[in-house]
Amino acid sequence: MALSLFTSKHKKAIIxxxxxxxxxxxxxxxxxxxxAMESQAGTHINLQGRKxxxxxxxxxxxxxxxxxxxxxxxxGAKQWGSSTTGAxxxxxxxxxxxxxxxxxxxxxxREACHISVAGYVSCCSAVASFAQKGDLVFADKNIHSCxxxxxxxxxxxxxxxSHNNPEDLRQVLKDAPAATPxxxxxxxxxxxxxxxxxxxELAQIGEDNGCFTVLDDAHGFGVLGRQGRGTVDHxxxxxxxxxxxxxxxxxxxxxxGFVAGSRDLIEYLRTNSKQTLFSAALSPSMAAAASASLxxxxxxxxxxxxxxxxxxxxxxxxxxxxxxxxxxETPAVPIVLGSxxxxxxxxxxxxxxxxxxxxxxxxxxxxxxxxxxxxxxALHSEEDLEKIADAMAYxxxxx
Numbered sequence: 001m002a003l004s005l006f007t008s009k010h011k012k013a014i015i016x017x018x019x020x021x022x023x024x025x026x027x028x029x030x031x032x033x034x035x036a037m038e039s040q041a042g043t044h045i046n047l048q049g050r051k052x053x054x055x056x057x058x059x060x061x062x063x064x065x066x067x068x069x070x071x072x073x074x075x076g077a078k079q080w081g082s083s084t085t086g087a088x089x090x091x092x093x094x095x096x097x098x099x100x101x102x103x104x105x106x107x108x109x110r111e112a113c114h115i116s117v118a119g120y121v122s123c124c125s126a127v128a129s130f131a132q133k134g135d136l137v138f139a140d141k142n143i144h145s146c147x148x149x150x151x152x153x154x155x156x157x158x159x160x161x162s163h164n165n166p167e168d169l170r171q172v173l174k175d176a177p178a179a180t181p182x183x184x185x186x187x188x189x190x191x192x193x194x195x196x197x198x199x200x201e202l203a204q205i206g207e208d209n210g211c212f213t214v215l216d217d218a219h220g221f222g223v224l225g226r227q228g229r230g231t232v233d234h235x236x237x238x239x240x241x242x243x244x245x246x247x248x249x250x251x252x253x254x255x256x257g258f259v260a261g262s263r264d265l266i267e268y269l270r271t272n273s274k275q276t277l278f279s280a281a282l283s284p285s286m287a288a289a290a291s292a293s294l295x296x297x298x299x300x301x302x303x304x305x306x307x308x309x310x311x312x313x314x315x316x317x318x319x320x321x322x323x324x325x326x327x328x329e330t331p332a333v334p335i336v337l338g339s340x341x342x343x344x345x346x347x348x349x350x351x352x353x354x355x356x357x358x359x360x361x362x363x364x365x366x367x368x369x370x371x372x373x374x375x376x377x378a379l380h381s382e383e384d385l386e387k388i389a390d391a392m393a394y395x396x397x398x399x
Contacts, residue, residue: 030344032359041065042379045356052351053384055374056358058191060223060331061303062379063253063293076288084281089270092281100291104258107294108229109238112266115258115287117279119247120146122257123216125275126245127185128153129268130212135181138172138211140164142193147185147216153274156183164190166201173209184211188220188231188246192365192373194328196224197231203240214243219332222251228297228304251297254290256282307331307378310385314376317389321396326369331376334360336369342399343370349398353391 018024027033038046042065043054063069076096086092097115105113116122127150131137135156139147142163151158159176162168169184176182184206188197197215206213217230225233228251232241243265248256259269270276296303311331318325324336337343340361347359350372361370380388 032344032347035356043377043381043384047356050354052354052356053380053387054377055350055355055388057377058219058250058375059253059377059379060251060307060375061228061253061293061297062307062377063251063296063303065379066253066293066296068296069253069289069292072288072292073285076284076286080284082285083283086281087277087279088281089277094281094284096284096287096291097281100287100294101258103291103294105260107227107298108244108260109233110244110260111263113258113260114266114269114276115248115256115282115290116276117256117282119218119245119249119257121275121279122247122259123147123218123245124150124153125269125273126214126216126243126259127151127183128275129273130154130214130243130265131156131183132181135183136176137183137185138169138176138206139185140187140190142190143185143187144191144216144218147187147214151185163193164195164198164202166198166205169202170205173205173211176209178210182206182209182211184213186213186215188215188217189223189330189332191219191332192334192360192371193326194330194332194334195326196220196234196329199231199235199237199241203237207240212243213241214245215241216245218245218247218250218257219330221246222297222304223307223330227301248286248290252290252293254286254293256286256290303378307376310378310380311376313385314374314380314388317385317392321392323392323396326371333374333376335372335374337372337399338368338370340370343372346395346399347372349395350391353387353394355388355391 045052045054084092101113101115123146127147131154133155137151137156137158139158139160140163141160159172161172186197186202203213220231222228224231232238243261245259248254326334326336337346343359343361350357358373360373
């Protein structure tokens with residue numbers, strides 16, 4: 001009888017739910033995600049024994065294979081070991097963290113900066129650490145998941161406004177009580193759409209209504225502005241944006257994230273951000289890679305120039321094929337096809353021709369905006385772009 005207490009035959013509802021999940025079943029059936037490359041050299045990968053061109057990496061400047069970055073990565077580990085094995089607030093803070101933070105702050109024209117182990121962590125903390133219950137957050141409806149998680153964790157009330165629409169933001173703010181603390185959350189470049197934020201209009205509306213403005217520039221940093229200083233610099237709006245956050249896993253060819261602002265705001269974040277307090281610190285190798293990449297951005301302008309040259313050619317190629325790029329203005333270029341079935345066929349056709357891309361379907365994108373997510377790199381060669389053009393033409397014919 002005592003044994004029966006430990007041998008209950010009740011089904012565990014959570015396990016049953018996980019086993020019956022439709023999205024997981026479809027992912028395992030069609031296998032569009034979690035492809036493990038066997039090797040990579042620049043924009044060329046080996047996947048399932050086949051050579052392919054990578055057309056969905058966020059390595060915009062192509063620095064992840066730059067000799068100086070690779071060398072710095074190794075030197076970082078030699079000097080500091082493989083990991084700090086601790087959080088910054090306790091045993092994990094190192095001199096190389098402080099040096100990179102000072103370098104990033106100076107580059108962005110900010111007083112201070114804090115780096116974290118992931119862009120997701122940094123961007124989430126930029127919202128969750130400053131908004132509180134009782135506050136009002138005004139968010140572009142297309143912001144990244146990390147920002148939505150920051151809003152949820154803050155327990156603030158949230159009002160969405162139409163994507164990149166200053167007039168809708170103005171209307172939504174009309175009824176907001178003047179005394180209520182307010183936050184505006186936007187992105188510099190929207191990675192799924194490739195849109196540049198209407199920052200001059202949005203930031204001014206926020207300023208006029210007393211909004212604390214947080215801008216996630218993960219996909220604008222390294223791409224826009226002087227030497228890649230980002231969207232805020234592109235529009236010369238440094239005095240209208242309170243916090244800039246972003247990722248170091250794109251143009252900086254590393255991992256990790258950053259939040260930059262005034263010194264008092266960054267010190268407040270270091271005191272109050274749970275994401276910061278309870279995350280292990282960035283590894284020596286990744287900090288060294290980011291630091292070397294930042295130096296290269298300022299000393300070798302040819303990478304940024306080549307990125308925009310490749311982007312222009314690629315967009316013209318897609319336009320010539322009659323493909324919908326959702327008005328993308330940046331190296332993040334979606335190919336909108338409008339249905340899961342078309343996206344899967346198009347993606348598979350590109351794969352057949354040796355071009356690797358990523359599918360993005362609802363609910364990750366709005367209904368009817370199912371798309372192939374592509375991204376241009378400075379490393380794409382003339383030969384790469386010619387092969388991509390052939391593959392795109394083939395995929396169009398197979399639609």
